Amino acid sequence: MPTDHTPLDHRSDAALGRLARATRPDVASESLAVLARRDAPTLPALGRELVVGHADDRVRARAAVALGRIPGRATQEALETALATDSPDVLRRVVGALGRVGDASALASLDRLRLDPTTPVGRDLRMARTLLSYRHGLEVSLVEPVDTTKYSAARGRTIDWARGGRMPKRTIVASAERELPGLALSQASVHPYVCSGHPGALALDAGLRGQAPDTVLGAPRLLGALLRERVCSERYSLDAYLLADQRDGGRVWLVRPDGTLVHSGRTSVDGPVVSFVVDESRAPYGSPVRVTGGYDTGTGRLTVDEALVASPSTHAVRATPPALRPVG
Structure with missing residues (x-):
């Protein structure tokens, strides 16, 4: 003491x-x-x-x-x-x-x-x-698909990939290394963004670069994670894991650390480029998004063609509340 x-x-x-x-x-x-x-x-x-x-x-x-x-x-x-x-x-x-x-x-x-x-x-x-x-690339316990809502907003707000938050890139990378132990990371593989005014970052496994797309997507894989800025603690913290597997031709999942599936989408391969469309969201855990683009495994370059977020639809699939337990 x-x-x-x-x-x-x-x-x-x-x-x-x-x-x-x-x-x-x-x-x-x-x-x-x-x-x-x-x-x-x-x-x-x-x-x-x-x-x-x-x-x-x-x-x-x-x-x-x-x-x-x-x-x-x-x-x-x-x-x-x-x-x-x-x-x-x-x-x-x-x-x-x-x-x-x-x-x-x-x-x-x-x-x-x-x-x-x-x-x-x-x-x-x-x-x-x-x-x-x-x-570890094992088909033992894969993400369990749940009902989601497809992005269908007529207009959405842009997710800004051209700028980040207030913290320098090295701080984001250091946070990503703490949240993703054992994963190779670099400043080039961490991508800041701002969504609805909230800074975040996509941290991708730098080890994806140089691998054939079929190798990247040939087995279940932890691709990286989304991080969220925490101003008070001057760091970024884990928001959702980015997971991929080969089901249905190629699936990608965003799963919170507690196991809650938030967003999902599909992947496809065109030469050295892994293309992705993330446009399925689970209310109320995440607002509808549509993010499309590609990752060039030869150069390690991430391209985001479209990134939109919308308000939850009144017709969105909602989580089922737990049954009430009798008191006494």
Whole structure:
């Protein structure tokens, strides 16, 4: 515990490590958060220790979130050990972290869990398995299509790909690297935009460049993600994963980290160019959009021909609310 009034942000990595091992959960959790913001070299070993060994659920959950940005065999082993927790809150963070950084063998560990798919932790388990499938090109747990509304607005507002938000490109790339651990990224593969006044960015896997289109789309693939600007924290955060698979000639999906499908579309191949049309949206999770263009796998160049967003239609497909549970 702190014995003076020095802010945690001003303390050394070693001092924060000692505080993170403390039994007082608020101090331990915030100390871990500071180390994560610093990308401290002590964080991986400390996170592995605390995710299985700390007495407080909040600290173990925070450690799992931190490990979800640190790929590696040691990280995976610690997270797999932590799957034995009896805390639903900790388990949610652990399965989410395994989905982000685990290798293909993590699927077997997750498959041993028997969880109700309608519960929050059950839905997180489903998303973790889906993300692992697309990250490693496995047809194990693909996106489940749902009813969507086709873009049909007579007029829409333009999504501006010519400018970005207030933060420099290097800040966006750094945020993308934190949100997409293990994916190759570069300034050329991150594309800022402004949609309805809100800055965002499309981060694409720089490793797509130089691959044949049939290789890119020949198996389930994590292509990248949409990020959203967070002014208060001076960074960008994950908004939706960009996933693709070969069903129906080529499909592309935008899926939130909690597993909610927001937008979808189709892909096709013309020489070295992968063309795309994203024009199916799921209300109320996302406003209708129509984005068309192509990605040249030879040059790594992204071309956006049309990018429109409209207000939700009154006839749009709506999410079905959960059934009310009797009280008492």
